[in-house]
Amino acid sequence: MAIIAPSMLSADFLRLGEEIEMINKSDADWFHLDVMDGRFVPNITFGMPVIAAMKRAARKPFDVHLMILEPEKYFEGFAKAGADILSVHYEASTHLHRNLQVIKSLGMKAGVVLNPHTPVNLLADILSDIDLVCLMSVNPGFGGQKFIDQTTHKIKQLKQMRNECGAHCLIEIDGGVTLDNAKMLLKCGADVLVAGNTVFGAVDPTATIAQLKAISA
Ligand code: DX5
Numbered sequence: 001m002a003i004i005a006p007s008m009l010s011a012d013f014l015r016l017g018e019e020i021e022m023i024n025k026s027d028a029d030w031f032h033l034d035v036m037d038g039r040f041v042p043n044i045t046f047g048m049p050v051i052a053a054m055k056r057a058a059r060k061p062f063d064v065h066l067m068i069l070e071p072e073k074y075f076e077g078f079a080k081a082g083a084d085i086l087s088v089h090y091e092a093s094t095h096l097h098r099n100l101q102v103i104k105s106l107g108m109k110a111g112v113v114l115n116p117h118t119p120v121n122l123l124a125d126i127l128s129d130i131d132l133v134c135l136m137s138v139n140p141g142f143g144g145q146k147f148i149d150q151t152t153h154k155i156k157q158l159k160q161m162r163n164e165c166g167a168h169c170l171i172e173i174d175g176g177v178t179l180d181n182a183k184m185l186l187k188c189g190a191d192v193l194v195a196g197n198t199v200f201g202a203v204d205p206t207a208t209i210a211q212l213k214a215i216s217a
């Protein structure tokens with residue numbers, strides 16, 4: 001059964017407490033939280049203080065996706081704010097191995113995110129150190145974009161790499177996930193589906209989360 005992680009980027013920030021409660025009561029497994037710095041990506045969202053406030057109401061794990069340069073400067077801050085899984089971009093990590101070790105030493109699961117143009121085989125020598133690999137299926141920065149088809153090949157390739165080296169990382173897909181492509185993504189090998197617009201743009205977000213969860217059953 002897949003893990004469903006609604007992206008709070010598409011939530012109504014004015015009613016954040018209610019949106020969190022909706023996720024708490026839904027079939028969703030995690031909260032996906034998109035942190036953007038206006039430098040690594042052309043958008044700015046929220047940071048530690050907002051995440052810490054959300055943590056007081058949330059009853060499911062926080063999957064924090066850092067779209068920031070020099071992420072290592074803030075690992076401790078995100079640990080204190082309540083991140084359970086902390087993911088850095090491959091493209092923003094000069095010392096990826098060190099970053100993963102520090103994230104784990106702070107008691108969090110460590111994730112690595114690949115942009116659409118970054119090949120999965122670049123992770124060959126580090127896969128067994130990673131708890132979660134997130135494949136971007138849109139260019140990071142905004143919700144509501146169209147799924148990039150090439151991602152399906154990357155999922156299959158990554159799954160094969162994982163089998164070959166006996167690693168245990170979860171495979172997460174982020175961007176353009178819909179009720180129409182969810183089944184196909186799971187068949188390719190995805191373990192975690194992030195969904196922003198599909199959930200929060202729906203007339204009934206709770207029902208949509210239930211549908212995503214049912215697709216993976
Ligand atoms: C994009 C973010 C995604 C985004 C997904 O940079 O990483 O998590 O919220 O949104 P949808 O599901 O609308 O493509």
Ligand code: ZN
Pocket residue numbers: 007032033034065174194
């Ligand atoms: Zn994300």
